[in-house]
Amino acid sequence: MSYPKSVLAEGKRLLMAAALDLTANTRSLDGFSLRELARNAGLNPNTFYRHFKGFDELGLAIIEDMMSQIRQPLRDLRREAAESVVPPGSPPISWQENPRLNFVRSWQVSNATVELFFKFVEANPKAFILGVRELHGSSPVLRKALRKLMKDFAHDMAEDIETLGLLPKLDPASLLSVSEVISRELFQLSMDYIEEPERRDEICQQAGTSIVNLTMGSAMLGGHVKLLADALR
Amino acid sequence: MSYPKSVLAEGKRLLMAAALDLTANTRSLDGFSLRELARNAGLNPNTFYRHFKGFDELGLAIIEDMMSQIRQPLRDLRREAAESVVPPGSPPISWQENPRLNFVRSWQVSNATVELFFKFVEANPKAFILGVRELHGSSPVLRKALRKLMKDFAHDMAEDIETLGLLPKLDPASLLSVSEVISRELFQLSMDYIEEPERRDEICQQAGTSIVNLTMGSAMLGGHVKLLADALR
DNA sequence: CTTCGTTGTATACAATCGTATACCTTAAGA
DNA sequence: TCTTAAGGTATACGATTGTATACAACGAAG
Numbered sequence A, B: 001m002s003y004p005k006s007v008l009a010e011g012k013r014l015l016m017a018a019a020l021d022l023t024a025n026t027r028s029l030d031g032f033s034l035r036e037l038a039r040n041a042g043l044n045p046n047t048f049y050r051h052f053k054g055f056d057e058l059g060l061a062i063i064e065d066m067m068s069q070i071r072q073p074l075r076d077l078r079r080e081a082a083e084s085v086v087p088p089g090s091p092p093i094s095w096q097e098n099p100r101l102n103f104v105r106s107w108q109v110s111n112a113t114v115e116l117f118f119k120f121v122e123a124n125p126k127a128f129i130l131g132v133r134e135l136h137g138s139s140p141v142l143r144k145a146l147r148k149l150m151k152d153f154a155h156d157m158a159e160d161i162e163t164l165g166l167l168p169k170l171d172p173a174s175l176l177s178v179s180e181v182i183s184r185e186l187f188q189l190s191m192d193y194i195e196e197p198e199r200r201d202e203i204c205q206q207a208g209t210s211i212v213n214l215t216m217g218s219a220m221l222g223g224h225v226k227l228l229a230d231a232l233r
Numbered sequence C: 001c002t003t004c005g006t007t008g009t010a011t012a013c014a015a016t017c018g019t020a021t022a023c024c025t026t027a028a029g030a
Numbered sequence D: 001t002c003t004t005a006a007g008g009t010a011t012a013c014g015a016t017t018g019t020a021t022a023c024a025a026c027g028a029a030g
Helices: A010-024 A034-041 A047-051 A055-085 A099-123 A125-135 A140-163 A172-195 A197-231 B010-024 B034-041 B047-051 B055-085 B099-123 B125-135 B140-163 B172-195 B197-232
Strands: none
Touching (some): A010 A034, A010 A047, A010 A055, A010 A125, A034 A047, A047 A055, A055 A099, A055 A125, A055 A140, A099 A125, A125 A140, A140 A172, A172 B197, A197 B172, B010 B047, B010 B055, B047 B055, B055 B099, B055 B140, B125 B140, B125 B172, B172 B197
16 A cells, blocks of 8 residues: 655655554554654654654544545446446346346356455555454544444445346345445455465355355345246246 | 453463453553553562463463353354244254245244344453454464354354254355354454444344345355245245 | 472563654745 | 744653562472
8 A cells, every 4th residue: 555645744654654564564553652663664753743643543544545545446346347247338137137147247246346356455455454453453443434434335335236236126224234244244354365375266255155145145035036036047 | 251260370360351351441462561461450560471471372361261151152042042933842844844934933043143142242242352353453373263263153153053954955165154254244243232332233133134144145046046935935 | 397389579670662842954925 | 035834853751661580478299
C-alpha cells in the first residue's frame, strides 16, 4: 500500500507506512512504541505529534486510506468478473427464463470474484493484516471504523449482486445479510491465504463454494426452490 | 472463566486471570507489560518467570485452559438442543421418509444451538474476547493454537451433525467445510454479541438463518434438491 | 533433621519509554 | 518584504520497562 505524496505530508506518509510494516511483522498497533515507530520511519519521535494525537488517530488515517484504495477496485473486480462471463453487450436473460444458465453464470462470477479478491489480498497483504487484526483488536475506535468498512463493503456487494442479476430476486434484508456473511468470511480467509501459501488454491475454492452455498441456500429459502431445482435438474 | 486451584499454582492462576482481565479491557496480549500484568495480579514482577518463559507461553496456557473448558460444554449444548426438539427415546425418521419434518427439526436445533452458544459467550466473554483477538493477533504461536482450536471445534460440529442426523447425507469434506464456515461465523459474531447488547436478538437470529442458508445450500448442491423441494413445498 | 526443589519476594540497573520545551527551516500570504 | 504557520529536529527528564542476582518460606523426600 502506498500513499500519494501530493496530499499527505512526507512524515505522515512515512509514519503510516512504518506502522503498516510493524503491524505486518507480528505486532499489533498497540504493541509497539511511538519511538519504535519513529525509528522505523527514520524520523524524530516528536514528529509523530505533528500529525497524530495518538495511536487511534494513526490507525484511523491508515484505515481511511485503505478504504479509499480498496473500495472501488473491489467493485471493479466484480464487474470485471461478471463481464468475463457475460460480455457487456449481450441481452439479459432472466432467472425464470433460464435458471440453469443463470446458475452457472452466477457460480462462475462468484469464482472469478473470489480469485481476483485473493489476488488483491496478495498484492496488499499488509493492509489486510492490519485491517483484520484491528477489526477485533484493542482499540474500540478502530474496531468501530473497521466494522463500518466491512459494512460498506457488504453493502457494495449486495448492490452489485442486485444490479448484475447474480441472484434471483431476494428481499433486501436477506441479501444484505448474506453479503455481510460473505464479507466476513472473505476477510477472515484472507489471513489464511496470506499465511498459508501452500493452501491457496484450496482456500480459493472453498471460499467459492461457501459463497454458492450461502447464496443458493438463501435463494432457496427465499422462495426459489423450484427455480433452483430446475437449474440443477 | 475460573481456574481450578488444585492443579495450578496460585501465582500462575492469578497471572492468567489478570491477563484475561487486561485483554478484555481493551488491550492485546502484547499490549501490556510484564510489570503491569504482575501488578494486576498483585504479584511481584519476577513471579512471572517462575511459570512462563514469555508471553506466548502465558497465552498458550490460557488457550489450553479455555479449550478444556469450552469444548465439551459446546458439544453438550448441541445434544441438549437436539433433544429439546426430538426427545431422546423417539424413533429416528429418515430425511427420505419425511423431508419436511427433518428440515423443521434441523432448523430448530440450529436456532437452539445458536441461542445456547451465545448464552455461553455471554457467560465467558473474556475468554472469547481473548480468543478471537489473538486468532488474528500478533503472535504466530497463538494464532496457530487458536486455529487448531477452531478446527477441532468445527470437527466436533461436523461429527455431531452427522450422528444427530441434522442434515441429509453429505460427503465428509463438504460437511467439514461447512462446519468450518459456521464456526468462524459464530466466533466472529460472538464479538458483536458482546459489544452490542442492543443487537443481540438480531445477531442471534441472523446467525441462525446463516447456518440454515449454508447447510441447506450445501445439501442442495450435494444432490438433495429434490428432498429440499419436498421439504419446502 | 537435613536437603532440596518450588514458589514467591526484594533490590538493583541499564534501556526505553512518552512527552515537554525550545529551536530550525521552508513555503505561503500579507 | 516581513510574518506566520507547518513540518521536522535536538535535548532533556522522570517514569516505566525487562531482567539479573540474591534471598525467604515451605513442603516433600532422603
